[in-house]
Amino acid sequence: MKNLMEQKMLKKVILKIAIATVFVSTSSFSLAQDTTTISKNLDWPRIEKQAKGQTVYFYAWGGSQQINNYLRWADKQLQQQFDVRLQHVKVDDISTAISRLLAEKAAGKVTGGTIDMLWINGENFKNMKQNQLITQPFAQQLPSWQFVNKDFPVDNDFTEPTEGLEAPWGIGQLIFIHDKKRTPTPPTSMKQLLTFAQQNPNKFSYPQPPSFHGTSFLKTALLELVEDPALLYQAVDEKTFVKTTQPLWQYLDQLHPLSWQQGKQFPTSSAHTMQLLDDGELDLAISFNPNEVSSAQSNGTLAETTDSYAMENGALSNIHFLSIPFNANAKQGALVAINFLLSPEAQSKKGDLSQWGDPSVLKTQYITGSAANTKLFKSVAEPHPSWQAALEQAWQQRYGH
Amino acid sequence: MNNCIKKTTKTSILILVLVLCFLPMLPGLSGLLLAAFAINPRLNQFHGSLSGFEQLAQFPGISQSILMTLNVSIISTFLSVLISFVILRRWYQSKHWQKIENAIAPILALPHVAFAIGFAFLFTPSGFISRLSTELFEFALFTDVQIIKHQLGLIIGLTLKEVPFILFMSIALLKQLNIKQSLQCAQSLGFSQQQAWLKVIFPQWLPKMRFSIIAIMAYSLSVVDVSLIIGPSIPSTLPVMIWSWLNESNLDTHLMAASGALVLALLCVLLVYTVIFVEWLIVKKCTSWQFSGRKTLTGCKGISLFTRLSKASLAGLGSLGLISVLLASSLSLIMIIVWSFSKRWPYPHILPSNWSLQFWQSELPYLFDTFVTSIGLAMLSATIALLLVLVLLEVNNRNNISHKVRLVIPMILIVTPIIAPQLSLLLGIQLAAIYIGAEHFYLWVLWSHVFFVFPYIYLSLDGPWRSFDQGFNKVGLSLGKSAWTVWWTIKIPLLLPAIVISMAVGISVSLAQFLPTLMLGAGRIATITTEAVALSSGQDRRVMAIYALLQTITPLFFFAVALFIAKKTGPLESRTPFSFKKQLKQHKHKRTKHEARSI
Structure with a gap:
C-alpha cells in the first residue's frame, strides 16, 4: 500500500517536473500586472x-x-x-x-x-x-x-x-594612485604617461578590458586623445569609429611594449593593480574610489606614502x-x-x-565625521553607453589574443 | 506476493535513484542546447539560429584559446597520471609509503583556489621565492621566465593539485588488487619489481582509475577559478572566456557564452572518449608490451641506451613529482597561514611588516552559522549520494546475485554533471526550480549538491566494486547466509575503506560547490565557499587567506577520519597494525591464509 502511494507520489513529482521542463523549453512569458505597486505618494x-x-x-x-x-x-x-x-x-x-x-x-x-x-x-x-x-x-x-x-x-x-x-x-571617480616616495611626480596626462613608461619600462599597466576599470581607462585616454571629444557623447557611428579612435590605438601600440609584462598580460581588476603597486611591480594603480588611499592605508593594503590624484583633464565620474x-x-x-x-x-x-x-x-x-573631508576631483562625464561595448570589442580585436 | 512487493520496492527505489541523480540533467541540458541555438523564450525567440556559433567563431583569439585549453587539459592530465603511477611504483611498498599516505589528506583538503593563491604568491616576480632570492643572492627570479599568468603555470599548478587526488583514489583500489602476490609471482618469473609494476599492476590499475582520470581531465578542461588566478589572460582559456561573457549583462554575449559552453561540453566528450580509447589501446589492443620478453631481464644486453635513459628520467620524475607536490602544497599552505595573520606584507619583505589578528577577530563572530550550514549540507548530501550510489552499484553490477533487475547506465550519463559546464546546466535547473517553487531553497540546494556529488562517489566506488572478489559472496551464500547478511557482513566490511574514502571525497565536493549554492539558494544559504568566492573578487589576500584556511580545515578533518578508518578496516592483510603483538598475529594470519590459498 505504502509502495503504491510512493509510486503514485513519484509519478506525480515526475509529472510535475516533466511539465516544468517542457514549460521551460517552450514558454513565453506574460507580463502580468503587479498588484503591489508603489503609489505616487508614499504613505x-x-x-x-x-x-x-x-x-x-x-x-x-x-x-x-x-x-x-x-x-x-x-x-x-x-x-x-x-x-x-x-x-x-x-x-x-x-x-x-x-x-x-x-x-x-x-x-x-x-x-x-x-x-x-x-x-x-x-x-x-x-x-x-x-x-x-x-x-x-x-x-x-x-x-x-x-x-x-x-x-x-x-x-x-x-x-x-x-x-x-x-x-x-x-560616487565613483576614476583616480590614479602612486607612491610619493617612489614616484614623486606621476604623469597627469596621457602624453606624460607615455614618456613616463619610456623612462620606467614594465611599471605601468591597466586592468584588462572588458573589466569595468580597464574600459574606463580606455575612455579616459580616448577623451584626451580624440580631436573632438563631443563625438563621444553621441552614439557610436560605425562609419567614423575607426577614424575617431585611431589616435587611441596608435597610442596604445606605443604604450603596450613599455608596459608591465610587455603588454602580453594585464592585471585582472582595480584591486589587482593595487596589489601590484604594493608588490612594487607597478608604479600606478587605478581605482574608482577617490578616497581609496586613506581607506586602504588604514586597512593595511597600501603603504602610508601612497596618494591619489586625477588626470589634468579631470576624473571620469559616475554614480x-x-x-x-x-x-x-x-x-x-x-x-x-x-x-x-x-x-x-x-x-x-x-x-x-x-x-x-x-x-x-x-x-x-x-x-559629519571624517566623511566631510572627502576628496572629490574635477569631473569628466561618462561618454554615451554605446562606446563601452564598441571600445571593448575593438580592444579585444587588437590586443586580446 | 512477498516477491511482488520486493520487486516493486526495488523498482521504485531504482526510479527514485534515477530521478534524483539524472532528472536535473533534462532541464539542464535542454536549457544549454536551447540557449546555444538562440532559442530564448525570455526574449520570445523561437527560431533557432547559429548566430551564437558565428559570433563565437569570429571572436578574436578563439582558436588559440581552444587549442590552449586542450593543451592544458591533456598535458596536465597525462602528467598527473604518469607522475602518480611512478610515485606508486617507487614508493607504494616502501617503508615511506605510510608517511606519504599521511601527507596526502592535508594536501588534498587544500582547495584548488587556496592552492592557486599560495602558488601564485610563490612564483610571481614579486612573490616569496623572488623576495627570498633577492635577499640572499641579490637576484630577482621570475622576471624573465614567466610562470604565473602563463599556461605553463596552469599546467604545473593543476598537475601538482591532481597528483594527490590520483594517489588518494589509488589507495582504496590498490588494497583490492593483490599487489604483494602479483609482484611476488612476477618476480619469481624473472621480472624486476619495476617491470612487474608496469606489466602486471599498471594494466589492472589504469582501467579502474578511468573515472578518476576522466574527472581530473574534465576539471582541468573547465576550471575557471584557478585559471583566473594563475592562468593566462591573453587569450584566456575557453571556460574563463565563457565565464566573462556570462558576467556581462548584455544578452547577446550570453548567447555566445551558451554556444561556447556547448563547444566546451563537446570538447569534453571528445576528451573523455580519447581517454577511454587510449586506455583501451594500452591495456587491451596493443598488449604485446605486457608479455613480450624483450627488455625484461635487467642484465640483458638488448636494453638500448634510450630505455635506460627513459627509465632513469622516469624514476627522477617520480622523486621530482613527489617532492614538488609536497613542497608546493605545504609552502602554499604556509603562505596562506602567514597572510591570514598579517596586516601589511609589502615587497620586498620576506615576512609581514605588520602582524594583526584584526581580520580573524572581525570574521569569527559571523563564522559559526556558516560553518554549521556548510558541514550539515555536505554530510547530508554525501550520505544521500552514497546511498544512491550503493543502490545503483548493486543493481548495475553484472555480477549481481539476483539478475532480475539489471540496468546498465551509460557512463557518459553518470559523468555528465562533472563534464558539462556547471553554469550552463544550472541555468536550466534554476529555471525549472523557479517554475516548481523556488522558495524551498534548502531542498533545491541539497538536491543540486547530491546531483554534483553523486558522480564523484560513483566513480570512486566503481573501481573497488568491480574488483571485488565474487568468491566471497559465493562462499557466504553456500554457507546458508541470506544475500543481505552476506552483503552487510562480508562485502561492506571489505569495501569499507573505499566507502569512507568516497564519503570524504563527496563531502569535499559538496563543500566546494559555489554556483549551485548561490543560484538555487538565492543567497539564503551562505557557505564558507560562497563567502570565499565572493571575497576573492576583491583580491584582499588577508581575508581570502582566512576563508581559504577554513575551506581547508573542514575537508581535512573528513579526509583524515576517512584515511584513519581506511587503514583500520578492509581486507586484513592491508590493515595497519596497532602494535607489535597484533603485527605478529596478523603475520601468522597472513601465513595461514597464504597456505590456505596455495592449497
Whole structure:
C-alpha cells in the first residue's frame, strides 16, 4: 500500500517536473500586472509599519571586506531602528542577480521574487530597464530624497535617464594612485604617461578590458586623445569609429611594449593593480574610489606614502545606485533600507575615510565625521553607453589574443 | 506476493535513484542546447539560429584559446597520471609509503583556489621565492621566465593539485588488487619489481582509475577559478572566456557564452572518449608490451641506451613529482597561514611588516552559522549520494546475485554533471526550480549538491566494486547466509575503506560547490565557499587567506577520519597494525591464509 502511494507520489513529482521542463523549453512569458505597486505618494508611516519583521535580501558585490563590514553595520542599525533585517547576498558579479531576475520573469514569477534590492549602475541598469526588471519609480518619494545633492547628475546613469527607478548611493571617480616616495611626480596626462613608461619600462599597466576599470581607462585616454571629444557623447557611428579612435590605438601600440609584462598580460581588476603597486611591480594603480588611499592605508593594503590624484583633464565620474526589482518580496523593507542608507547617519558612516570612504551623494551640510573631508576631483562625464561595448570589442580585436 | 512487493520496492527505489541523480540533467541540458541555438523564450525567440556559433567563431583569439585549453587539459592530465603511477611504483611498498599516505589528506583538503593563491604568491616576480632570492643572492627570479599568468603555470599548478587526488583514489583500489602476490609471482618469473609494476599492476590499475582520470581531465578542461588566478589572460582559456561573457549583462554575449559552453561540453566528450580509447589501446589492443620478453631481464644486453635513459628520467620524475607536490602544497599552505595573520606584507619583505589578528577577530563572530550550514549540507548530501550510489552499484553490477533487475547506465550519463559546464546546466535547473517553487531553497540546494556529488562517489566506488572478489559472496551464500547478511557482513566490511574514502571525497565536493549554492539558494544559504568566492573578487589576500584556511580545515578533518578508518578496516592483510603483538598475529594470519590459498 505504502509502495503504491510512493509510486503514485513519484509519478506525480515526475509529472510535475516533466511539465516544468517542457514549460521551460517552450514558454513565453506574460507580463502580468503587479498588484503591489508603489503609489505616487508614499504613505511612509504605513510602509515602515508593513516593513516591520521583513528580511531584505540585498544582492551586492561582496569582494571588499570594508564594504561588507559597512553593510553589517547597516543591518544592525536597521534591526534596531526599524525591525528590518538587511541580508547581504555577496555575489562576485551583479550580473548573477540580473540573470536570476530574467529567469524569474521568464517563469512568470511577478510576486514573491528572491531579490529585494540590488546595487547597480551603467550597463547593468540599462539592461534591467530595457528588460523591464525594474518597473516602479520610487527614488523621489523617499523621505531622505530631500538630503540628496541634486547638483550631482543623480537623475541619469551613464547618460541613461534613471526616471526614479534607482536611488543614488555613492560616487565613483576614476583616480590614479602612486607612491610619493617612489614616484614623486606621476604623469597627469596621457602624453606624460607615455614618456613616463619610456623612462620606467614594465611599471605601468591597466586592468584588462572588458573589466569595468580597464574600459574606463580606455575612455579616459580616448577623451584626451580624440580631436573632438563631443563625438563621444553621441552614439557610436560605425562609419567614423575607426577614424575617431585611431589616435587611441596608435597610442596604445606605443604604450603596450613599455608596459608591465610587455603588454602580453594585464592585471585582472582595480584591486589587482593595487596589489601590484604594493608588490612594487607597478608604479600606478587605478581605482574608482577617490578616497581609496586613506581607506586602504588604514586597512593595511597600501603603504602610508601612497596618494591619489586625477588626470589634468579631470576624473571620469559616475554614480552608483540602489534599486528594487519588479517582483521583490519585501518591497516595504527594501524602501525602508534604501531610505536609511540615504540618511545623513548612514551616508556619513559610509564615507568614513578609515572604512569604506565612498563619497556621499548628500548635500555637504548633512555629512559629519571624517566623511566631510572627502576628496572629490574635477569631473569628466561618462561618454554615451554605446562606446563601452564598441571600445571593448575593438580592444579585444587588437590586443586580446 | 512477498516477491511482488520486493520487486516493486526495488523498482521504485531504482526510479527514485534515477530521478534524483539524472532528472536535473533534462532541464539542464535542454536549457544549454536551447540557449546555444538562440532559442530564448525570455526574449520570445523561437527560431533557432547559429548566430551564437558565428559570433563565437569570429571572436578574436578563439582558436588559440581552444587549442590552449586542450593543451592544458591533456598535458596536465597525462602528467598527473604518469607522475602518480611512478610515485606508486617507487614508493607504494616502501617503508615511506605510510608517511606519504599521511601527507596526502592535508594536501588534498587544500582547495584548488587556496592552492592557486599560495602558488601564485610563490612564483610571481614579486612573490616569496623572488623576495627570498633577492635577499640572499641579490637576484630577482621570475622576471624573465614567466610562470604565473602563463599556461605553463596552469599546467604545473593543476598537475601538482591532481597528483594527490590520483594517489588518494589509488589507495582504496590498490588494497583490492593483490599487489604483494602479483609482484611476488612476477618476480619469481624473472621480472624486476619495476617491470612487474608496469606489466602486471599498471594494466589492472589504469582501467579502474578511468573515472578518476576522466574527472581530473574534465576539471582541468573547465576550471575557471584557478585559471583566473594563475592562468593566462591573453587569450584566456575557453571556460574563463565563457565565464566573462556570462558576467556581462548584455544578452547577446550570453548567447555566445551558451554556444561556447556547448563547444566546451563537446570538447569534453571528445576528451573523455580519447581517454577511454587510449586506455583501451594500452591495456587491451596493443598488449604485446605486457608479455613480450624483450627488455625484461635487467642484465640483458638488448636494453638500448634510450630505455635506460627513459627509465632513469622516469624514476627522477617520480622523486621530482613527489617532492614538488609536497613542497608546493605545504609552502602554499604556509603562505596562506602567514597572510591570514598579517596586516601589511609589502615587497620586498620576506615576512609581514605588520602582524594583526584584526581580520580573524572581525570574521569569527559571523563564522559559526556558516560553518554549521556548510558541514550539515555536505554530510547530508554525501550520505544521500552514497546511498544512491550503493543502490545503483548493486543493481548495475553484472555480477549481481539476483539478475532480475539489471540496468546498465551509460557512463557518459553518470559523468555528465562533472563534464558539462556547471553554469550552463544550472541555468536550466534554476529555471525549472523557479517554475516548481523556488522558495524551498534548502531542498533545491541539497538536491543540486547530491546531483554534483553523486558522480564523484560513483566513480570512486566503481573501481573497488568491480574488483571485488565474487568468491566471497559465493562462499557466504553456500554457507546458508541470506544475500543481505552476506552483503552487510562480508562485502561492506571489505569495501569499507573505499566507502569512507568516497564519503570524504563527496563531502569535499559538496563543500566546494559555489554556483549551485548561490543560484538555487538565492543567497539564503551562505557557505564558507560562497563567502570565499565572493571575497576573492576583491583580491584582499588577508581575508581570502582566512576563508581559504577554513575551506581547508573542514575537508581535512573528513579526509583524515576517512584515511584513519581506511587503514583500520578492509581486507586484513592491508590493515595497519596497532602494535607489535597484533603485527605478529596478523603475520601468522597472513601465513595461514597464504597456505590456505596455495592449497
